[in-house]
Amino acid sequence: MADFAPLKQETHMFEPPASFVKNANISGMDNYRAMCAASERDYEGFWAQHARDHLFWHKPFTKVLNQNDAPFYRWFEDGQLNVSYNCLDRNLQNGNAAKTAIVFEADGGQTTRVSYKELHERVCQFANGLKSLGIRKGDRVVIYMPMSVEGIAAMQACARIGATHSVVFGGFSAKSLQERIIDAGAIAVITADEQVRGGKHLPLKSIVDEALALGGCEHIKHVVVYRRTGANIQLAEGRDKWLHDVLASQSTACEPEWVDAEHPLFILYTSGSTGKPKGVQHSSGGYLLWAALTMKWTFDIKPDDVFWCTADIGWITGHTYIAYGPLAVGATQIVFEGVPTYPNAGRFWDMIQKHKATIFYTAPTAIRSLIKAADADPDVHPKKYDLSSLRLLGSVGEPINPEAWMWYYKNVGNENCPVTDTFWQTESGGHMISPLPGATPMVPGSCTLPLPGIMTAVVDETGQDLPNGQGGILVVKRPWPSMIRTIWGDPERFRKSYFPDELGGKTYLAGDGAVRNEKTGYFTITGRIDDVLNVSGHRMGTMEIESALVANPIVAEAAVVGKPDETTGESICAFVVLKRARPTGDEAKQIAKELRDWVGKEIGPIAKPKEIRFGDNLPKTRSGKIMRRLLRVLAKGDDITQDVSTLENPAILAQLKQAQ
Ligand code: WT7
Numbered sequence: 001m002a003d004f005a006p007l008k009q010e011t012h013m014f015e016p017p018a019s020f021v022k023n024a025n026i027s028g029m030d031n032y033r034a035m036c037a038a039s040e041r042d043y044e045g046f047w048a049q050h051a052r053d054h055l056f057w058h059k060p061f062t063k064v065l066n067q068n069d070a071p072f073y074r075w076f077e078d079g080q081l082n083v084s085y086n087c088l089d090r091n092l093q094n095g096n097a098a099k100t101a102i103v104f105e106a107d108g109g110q111t112t113r114v115s116y117k118e119l120h121e122r123v124c125q126f127a128n129g130l131k132s133l134g135i136r137k138g139d140r141v142v143i144y145m146p147m148s149v150e151g152i153a154a155m156q157a158c159a160r161i162g163a164t165h166s167v168v169f170g171g172f173s174a175k176s177l178q179e180r181i182i183d184a185g186a187i188a189v190i191t192a193d194e195q196v197r198g199g200k201h202l203p204l205k206s207i208v209d210e211a212l213a214l215g216g217c218e219h220i221k222h223v224v225v226y227r228r229t230g231a232n233i234q235l236a237e238g239r240d241k242w243l244h245d246v247l248a249s250q251s252t253a254c255e256p257e258w259v260d261a262e263h264p265l266f267i268l269y270t271s272g273s274t275g276k277p278k279g280v281q282h283s284s285g286g287y288l289l290w291a292a293l294t295m296k297w298t299f300d301i302k303p304d305d306v307f308w309c310t311a312d313i314g315w316i317t318g319h320t321y322i323a324y325g326p327l328a329v330g331a332t333q334i335v336f337e338g339v340p341t342y343p344n345a346g347r348f349w350d351m352i353q354k355h356k357a358t359i360f361y362t363a364p365t366a367i368r369s370l371i372k373a374a375d376a377d378p379d380v381h382p383k384k385y386d387l388s389s390l391r392l393l394g395s396v397g398e399p400i401n402p403e404a405w406m407w408y409y410k411n412v413g414n415e416n417c418p419v420t421d422t423f424w425q426t427e428s429g430g431h432m433i434s435p436l437p438g439a440t441p442m443v444p445g446s447c448t449l450p451l452p453g454i455m456t457a458v459v460d461e462t463g464q465d466l467p468n469g470q471g472g473i474l475v476v477k478r479p480w481p482s483m484i485r486t487i488w489g490d491p492e493r494f495r496k497s498y499f500p501d502e503l504g505g506k507t508y509l510a511g512d513g514a515v516r517n518e519k520t521g522y523f524t525i526t527g528r529i530d531d532v533l534n535v536s537g538h539r540m541g542t543m544e545i546e547s548a549l550v551a552n553p554i555v556a557e558a559a560v561v562g563k564p565d566e567t568t569g570e571s572i573c574a575f576v577v578l579k580r581a582r583p584t585g586d587e588a589k590q591i592a593k594e595l596r597d598w599v600g601k602e603i604g605p606i607a608k609p610k611e612i613r614f615g616d617n618l619p620k621t622r623s624g625k626i627m628r629r630l631l632r633v634l635a636k637g638d639d640i641t642q643d644v645s646t647l648e649n650p651a652i653l654a655q656l657k658q659a660q
Contacts (some may be wrong), residue, residue: 014409016418020391021538024438029209032439035452045291046453047075047481054292054559055285055328056090057081058258061504066481067110070506071499072480072486074262082161082256083265083288087327088123089256091116096330102636103306104149105356107196107338111355116330118580119156122149124254126157129246133188133222137257140186142202143313144177148196150243151228151313154190159265159284162257163186166267166279169314170195170202172604174210176277180269181217182277183483188222190243194229198342205233236480241255261285267488268316270426271541272497273530279488280316280426286481290430291325297451298420298431299359300392300438301329308334308349309361310348315395315538318424322362325430340366345373346380349412353385360412361394361422363537367404368567382411392437394420397570398535399525405444423525425446426508426539427498429482432456433523446522454480456523456604458514463503468521473529474514475507483508486653529589531628533562533570538606542628545572545609548602552595554578559626561633573635574609575618576657582614582655588626611635615656621646631656 019025025037039046044064051061062080091097097117105110114122131294135141141163141460145151158165181189189212197203203272207227212220223240225233225406235241250566265284299321307326311317326333334355340348348370353362374381393413395405400421409419418437424430433447440448447593450456455477458466466472476483487494499505501655528534531542542560544612549558557577565571577594583591592612600608613634619627627647634656644650 007233008617010399012281013440013443014418016414016438020418021438022299023302024436025296025302026436027438029439029441032452033438033448039453041629043453043478046373051076051079051285051289051294051481054296055081055289057385058085060547061285067479071479071493071495071508073483075283075479075481076261079261079285080258081261081285082162082258083122083286084156085256086288087156087159087324088116088120088291089109091327091330092120092328099330100332101467102149103292103332103334105334105336105338105351105355107199107342108240108454115301115611117154119149119327121252123156123160125247125250126153127160127254128250129160129224129243130157130163130188131254132246132567133224133241134252134258135161135163135188135222136253137259137263139163141165141187142168142177142181142184142186142189144170144189144191144208144224145313146170146192146197146204146228147312147318147335148192148226148228149335150192150414152323152335155266155313155319156327158256160256160280161264162259164264167314167319168267168269169312169604169606170204171314171606173208173601175601176603178209178211178214178217178515180277180279181211181220183269183277184267185219187219188224189220190224190226192226192228193233193309194231195227195550196337198339201229201231202232203233209234209236233561248350251420261282262485264485266319266425268319271314271532271539273532273541273543275541275543275547277537277541277544278490278493278497281485281488282429282482283485285532287320287429288324290482291479292328294430294451295321295329295331297323297436298422298434299361299394301326301331301359303330303360305331306334306356306389307359307361308336308352308355310336310340310355310363310366311396313438314472317361320430321574340370341373344380345370345377349380349382349387352387352390358388358389359394360390361396363397363399363504364395364400364404365536365568367395367400367408371404372406374569387412389416390414390417393417395421395504396424398534402444402447409444413581415453418442419444421445421447423523427484428510429484432476443517443520443522446517446524448522458516458523459507461502466517469518471513471515471526474510474512474523474525475503476510477507485638517529533560533572535565535570535572535606536568545574545599545602545607548607549574549576549595549597551602552598554580555595557618559628559631561628561631561635563611563632565610571610572607573611573613573631575613575615575631575634577615577617582616584614588614611659613656613659615652617649617652619650619652619656620648622648
């Protein structure tokens, strides 16, 4: 477990602008406190009321929370609804039919607008197309798509017919894709011929072909291909079809499949402390409720807003705050195919100006790299653009350092926009701890206070509450509607990972360390307490990367640790022992390159170690356990000042200290 070094904490408070507070959906701290008090007074009543007010139920629920099989909680279990109906049909009934749902900007800059009416038609047609292939409620569909209207429509179409989707991020390799297809037991893959990002083409369809050729995917009956670029691809007879052919004769009306609130809307794989990714399973009712509520609370969404979340649909942020949340509240949103640095690092600012974005939600990594770019080239500095449409900024995915927060606040928000530092996880489904933009005074580097209804706390290893000021383990004391329901196919791992017996079996273990400020009670996240790294906001398990490395025939042993990185937050540093003599000089460089490419093939380019160091051995205890805490110190380039008396082979430290 990591040591909870007290962080240097910012103390200056930034009050939300008075004009913002005046019009906010939740205005002022008294309102926030009243909502928290209401949730504590009658927890189930609080959630039931919101679920009735914010969602359309085909069959109203009578039960709110079933705790009989804790920690397998069930919310609104006798209620029935359809997620796609809530996101689309409701908007046709309430006057939003002609409103723009999506402003899509392609990598090359072409813009397409899709109204709610058109999106509804496209999703219905897509849903009918999936049905024509025999895909039914409960079937699993893997989506391996670029950022596109079609990608969102694919997710919504699955939701419409009750199929459970599993989106795999385009940066994962054929092997990672294959593992997820097998684990989910999917019967179809929806993909594109190519993905285009930053002018570069990535052959998604041929990666799917490669994944399926690896074997074990015989349950895949269909591969549906969206034509993005027209690149030459192979279509396997009987199995593969163009999306436009599947849709050609389909009606643009499709009755939704009403499902139970607990019906699995999607599975999304994420990294944990073992080598195998976890299929995080989410529900329909509870998940959508929180997606919609947090749009209203954290993002203060209003009818005229132009909302822009820069995440990819391959991650949870792209699920909750692109594919579902904005549509569930009838918002207009920007969807972007490309990358922030193409054709230059002013792309985000240019798009905010062009589309008059009012709410902008991005990751600290992106902010930090754009700070660097703006320092180097004044032409891509946000001050060169008209960003006056903005009224709210958000941050997600990793801790935002106070310097980056200040830059974002000043240069992008013109000191006029609240910055919401939203802490949450794939497992939480939506925001957990975040300022309310029209209420909470902000402190750079702190995600501040839990949202109403979210019972977070900082405890010690035995589950005892810790006083403010003392670092400990972040937990959630009561179940909440959008929480993970299970790990697909592995309920025991779900229980052990998130509701460990040491904490009493009913307290949710987030996997992060946290400390609350002595005066304000504000939370600061101190980082993961398990073997999970956060590289550019991408969650990576050290064990996954180690397994990938040792799968290479020349590798005897490998240990992977995170190293603080100015831009990406953390970077991956691997210590490797080869089956042959320790390489040095050019040979070491050559082998390091081969191993990096190997990891790229095994997991995906996002998992390539930035640095690889070779040793004759790894630092181990006498019982053979690798001492990763020492490796973390070495990776940083620091001297070892800790106790090494349990170390079997102290001489190895000097060798591993040198970066190759
Ligand atoms: C982990 C979850 C949140 C959706 C995208 C990432 C870290 C996330 C923050 C934040 C400090 C943060 C945590 C968390 N994290 N947001 N605002 N401040 N840390 O989802 O891939 O499931 O990763 O990201 O360590 O546990 P994810």
